[in-house]
Amino acid sequence: MSVLARSIGNAFRNKVRTAAVVAVLAVAIGLALAMLVANQAVAGKVAELNASVGTVLTVNPAGGQGFEGGGEPLTAEQAATAAAVPDVSTVVGTKALRLRNAAAAAVDAGAGGPGGQGGQGSQSATTVTTSLTAAVDAGTLGTRNQAAEGTTGATGTATAAPAFSVPVTATGIGAEVDTTGKALELTQGTGLGDYTVVSTGALLGTTLAEKNDLTVGSTFTVKDQSFTVAGLFDAGTAFGNNALYLTLPTAQTLAELPGELSTMIVTVNSLENVDAAKTALQAALGTDAADVSQGERNLETAVSSLGSVKNISFIAFVAALATAGLIILLIMVMLVRERRREIGVLKAIGAPNRTIGLQFVLEALVLVALGSVVGAAVASFASGGIASALISSNTATATVTTMAGQRGGPGIPGGMPGANPLGGASQLLTSVTASASPGVIAAGITAVFGVAVIGALVPALLTARIRPIEVLRGE
Amino acid sequence: MIEVKNLVRTFKSGDRTIKPVNDVSFMLEQGTLASIVGKSGSGKSTLLSLLGALDKPTSGDVLVNGVSLAGLPDGKLTEYRRRDIGFVFQQFNLIPNLSAVDNVMLPMEFAGIRKAARLERARELLEQVQLDPDKHGRRINRLSGGEQQRVAIARALANSPKLILADEPTGNLDEQTGEHIIELLSSLSRDHNTTILVVTHDRSLANKTDRRFRLQQGRLTEEAARSRAAAGAPA
Numbered sequence A: 001m002s003v004l005a006r007s008i009g010n011a012f013r014n015k016v017r018t019a020a021v022v023a024v025l026a027v028a029i030g031l032a033l034a035m036l037v038a039n040q041a042v043a044g045k046v047a048e049l050n051a052s053v054g055t056v057l058t059v060n061p062a063g064g065q066g067f068e069g070g071g072e073p074l075t076a077e078q079a080a081t082a083a084a085v086p087d088v089s090t091v092v093g094t095k096a097l098r099l100r101n102a103a104a105a106a107v108d109a110g111a112g113g114p115g116g117q118g119g120q121g122s123q124s125a126t127t128v129t130t131s132l133t134a135a136v137d138a139g140t141l142g143t144r145n146q147a148a149e150g151t152t153g154a155t156g157t158a159t160a161a162p163a164f165s166v167p168v169t170a171t172g173i174g175a176e177v178d179t180t181g182k183a184l185e186l187t188q189g190t191g192l193g194d195y196t197v198v199s200t201g202a203l204l205g206t207t208l209a210e211k212n213d214l215t216v217g218s219t220f221t222v223k224d225q226s227f228t229v230a231g232l233f234d235a236g237t238a239f240g241n242n243a244l245y246l247t248l249p250t251a252q253t254l255a256e257l258p259g260e261l262s263t264m265i266v267t268v269n270s271l272e273n274v275d276a277a278k279t280a281l282q283a284a285l286g287t288d289a290a291d292v293s294q295g296e297r298n299l300e301t302a303v304s305s306l307g308s309v310k311n312i313s314f315i316a317f318v319a320a321l322a323t324a325g326l327i328i329l330l331i332m333v334m335l336v337r338e339r340r341r342e343i344g345v346l347k348a349i350g351a352p353n354r355t356i357g358l359q360f361v362l363e364a365l366v367l368v369a370l371g372s373v374v375g376a377a378v379a380s381f382a383s384g385g386i387a388s389a390l391i392s393s394n395t396a397t398a399t400v401t402t403m404a405g406q407r408g409g410p411g412i413p414g415g416m417p418g419a420n421p422l423g424g425a426s427q428l429l430t431s432v433t434a435s436a437s438p439g440v441i442a443a444g445i446t447a448v449f450g451v452a453v454i455g456a457l458v459p460a461l462l463t464a465r466i467r468p469i470e471v472l473r474g475e
Numbered sequence B: 001m002i003e004v005k006n007l008v009r010t011f012k013s014g015d016r017t018i019k020p021v022n023d024v025s026f027m028l029e030q031g032t033l034a035s036i037v038g039k040s041g042s043g044k045s046t047l048l049s050l051l052g053a054l055d056k057p058t059s060g061d062v063l064v065n066g067v068s069l070a071g072l073p074d075g076k077l078t079e080y081r082r083r084d085i086g087f088v089f090q091q092f093n094l095i096p097n098l099s100a101v102d103n104v105m106l107p108m109e110f111a112g113i114r115k116a117a118r119l120e121r122a123r124e125l126l127e128q129v130q131l132d133p134d135k136h137g138r139r140i141n142r143l144s145g146g147e148q149q150r151v152a153i154a155r156a157l158a159n160s161p162k163l164i165l166a167d168e169p170t171g172n173l174d175e176q177t178g179e180h181i182i183e184l185l186s187s188l189s190r191d192h193n194t195t196i197l198v199v200t201h202d203r204s205l206a207n208k209t210d211r212r213f214r215l216q217q218g219r220l221t222e223e224a225a226r227s228r229a230a231a232g233a234p235a
């Protein structure tokens, strides 16, 4: 008979009570574990999101946010300055062009000239003609936008306005990334190879290629020059796919503005350095020359909404954990009171206080171990449901905010054809799957045991105060 | 050797104070077999609890081989109870959900004796108090009063203490078993130089002890000393 054997024996002395205590503990522990699993799943997703988009800064010409901006364009020298800022790992310049179907442009010219159509609006976007037809129909929204912009001219006859066509965005890129700094996802063909030299290759969005019956190897014209489709990419959205990418010098040549940049995509080496790098970058470029903004504001909203789920689940985890500790504390206080006389006997025959205290702590741990086994089973069934319930109740808010961001589309800095904040956000929210990984469960159970030891320590210390003379007192 | 000096223990009950132990002094040489008789409520159990360091006196002191219990910290008192004292409680005070043999092994566990040695000694002691071997593994709450009493005696002997304090150790035993227990205790004092103090209502037990005390309203008096050899002779 050892202390441990005695503790186990004592834990089962009153079987009905033991079953009741284990059941209550299992609920608290199960809840704690489920919350921890949900918390870990969301935390993992947040980290993943931050890692993918959070380190990208976008530099626009000062005052250039929105298509009616002014100021001086960005230059290659500024790109070099940006690259020299501490913690900046890469700087990719882009040059945006607005491509209009040659036929439609001719009609527009007769009708009083094109206004800003929104969407890609940066003041540094130059409009050139193309043989391509946009993959997106203008629709009511596009026509209305067109009319609203166009009436500053003399036309004024909205009903007589010709069918408006949405332009195609061509972006010259200095590396194989989209305008948010993410690597392009090519579905067919290859990249453009060296993005720092003039090339006749182009990467087309899937829908744009489809609309114009183009595949890898086909040709089309921009500004009467012939280009070959080198690859197709899928940005995941209709808007993002109504675009094509050229090498940066090609776009600059087409715009007849060599060395000029629409935006710079700056990637910072780590998430912690983003804020510092943003400040340093702004200082290096000067507030009068460039605006530095953190890209993916919409994703940030989603991240912060996920963050609140993370906080809620963490608080619930701590609360459930504390409840388990409290249950242990109360049960053990009760047991110590009940076994006062027996503790007196042990002391009377020479048991040291620590042996008795240890015996009670071990007894508490036996109860917690049983509660954990049942609780872990409960958690593995419940955590998926709990996580999705937590997230779906938060998705609504995330959607509203991202919609608001979308509506401001024409003003979004630099256009960003690759980003569909709404699609991205809801996608990431539903892709949080809570699975009870053994590591997380083990960590949770370790925490439960830690709390149980603390909870059991108080009553165990109380046993030290019981005097051996209790042995002579009647029950 | 145990020396008791002006020992007093008072209890407050309501606005009355009672003194079950009132200025008790005596001395026992090592190896003495002594008895205390007295009416119910005269303070016998209270006195024994003071000698066994279960309780602290209101005043006075107990010296064990010259060492004052009053001056010892709690940790040392625990050690004293574990090593030097074997206590047989009037109410047995065994652990009800443990077996007879586990109860006897407990004091040895606290003294850090190896498990195999504990088990062997526990079985030996249970045989000495004449507990059926097939009852050694039985839980205490399935033993009779007399069987429990013998387990309690075996537990008191477990760590071979220098002083055994036994509160009515034969109270629940039949005459024959009682005789055997008396014989066991007197052989311990004779052959192992163990000091033994028994509280008893049993005249025949008292008559077999070296020294006989009587407790009356907290005051201790000694009856005329007689040699152990003479004890068996008719008075």
Ligand SMILES: Nc1ncnc2c1ncn2[C@@H]1O[C@H](COP(=O)(O)OP(=O)(O)OP(=O)(O)O)[C@@H](O)[C@H]1O
Residues within 6 Å of the ligand: B011, B012, B013, B018, B020, B038, B039, B040, B041, B042, B043, B044, B045, B046, B047, B090
């Ligand atoms: N903790 C206590 N508080 C108050 N009074 C007490 C306490 N313990 C004992 N007493 C009283 O002290 C007196 C002596 O009690 P004690 O148990 O020593 O008697 P006893 O001689 O052993 O009697 P018995 O032969 O019946 O066992 C009794 O009157 C009892 O009520």
Ligand SMILES: [Mg+2]
Residues within 6 Å of the ligand: B044, B045, B046, B090, B167
């Ligand atoms: Mg008594």
